[in-house]
Amino acid sequence: MHISLNWLRFVTPSTKKPPRFHLSCLPSSSSCFSSVVFAMSYDKEIAAAKKAASLAARLCQKVQKALLQSDVQSKNDRTPVTVADYGSQALVSFMLQHEFPGEFSLVAEEDSKDLRKDGAQEIVERITKLVNDSLTIDGSYSVTLSTEDVLKAIDSGKSEGGSQGRHWVLDPIDGTKGFLRGDQYAIALALLDRGKVVLGVLACPNLPLAYISDANQHSPNNEVGCLFFAEVGGGTYMQPLDSSSTVKVQVSAVENPEEASLFESYEAAHSMHDLSSLIAQKLGVKAPPVRIDSQAKYGALSRGDGAIYLRLPHKGYREKIWDHAAGYIVVTEAGGVVTDAAGNPLDFSRGKYLDLDTGIIVTNQKLMPLLLKAVRESLEEKASSL
């Protein structure tokens, strides 16, 4: 007989996360209590991930602020997002390696190939200055990185991931189009342990702290900047990016799809708006879709701003693990369900890519059967009309 008790929580009255232990009883003859196995806790890793993602968010905010203050011509230039993207990756990579020296594996979006080309020296110097300024702000590092240190930190993100060992997974700026537009973007960092996502942090510098809907997402009165974090078995928490007051969050409890609000990509090139509109129609969703960039959608969903997220890329697009790992655990630990469009679980253990056919759907446990049915019918209808 193999009994596996679930994650136990020792609930404390404070807003701090309770410690967690995983108890599992070994087979037959051994007594349950003598064979308690204490599984990994990732508290040190999550503290480091929160610190790195928050500092990277500050770096990106500084660049985006300068971009938005610049003239129209320079707004068509992608240099700011390039600089912030590499800067964010270098910073997170350096901080994690500093915290966890020795065996270190990072699967991240960028590498230094373009930065090593002729003519890139000035950009590399800008990135290096940004990274050093960020480390100075933090105050706990007495180092000044050279341009070569920065390039090496970026290249530490070349790991392929997989089902063995531990791998950090990073999207240094998820939602580059949103970043350039002055809208939503996220710094998304997760940890895989033997192919499973065990923690995730989402820093969303422009996400309002208050509930967002289609009507209020651009309100100038909104205070913005959210940090979501989740550890396997421990729930999901949110705090303002510039404070440590933490709240536990839960996905929406809506059971009637007519009352649900639905999130999707801002960019029609990233997700089929016509297909999600058909799905919404079948479900009877009344509210217009809330269109925002990046994994900020997963964050907003984890605290119940909306009840459904549909990501339905056009044919041929291959999803990368860094675009979903952090968001996945933030939503699932808040009680949500994330599957592919056919209802299969996501598999983060196969390397850089999530091999999916049709897309990713997210909602609460109650709505998932209805959503799956509406997705299946809509896909069939779409296929028969071609």
Ligand SMILES: Nc1ncnc2c1ncn2[C@@H]1O[C@H](COP(=O)(O)O)[C@@H](O)[C@H]1OP(=O)(O)O
């Ligand atoms: N053609 C595409 N289809 C789907 N997703 C895409 C496509 N091109 C880029 N993306 C990715 O979509 C993500 C943003 O999704 P959303 O619009 O929902 O915020 C980004 O990670 C972006 O990748 P990349 O980071 O390489 O630009």
Ligand SMILES: [Mg+2]
């Ligand atoms: Mg991305």
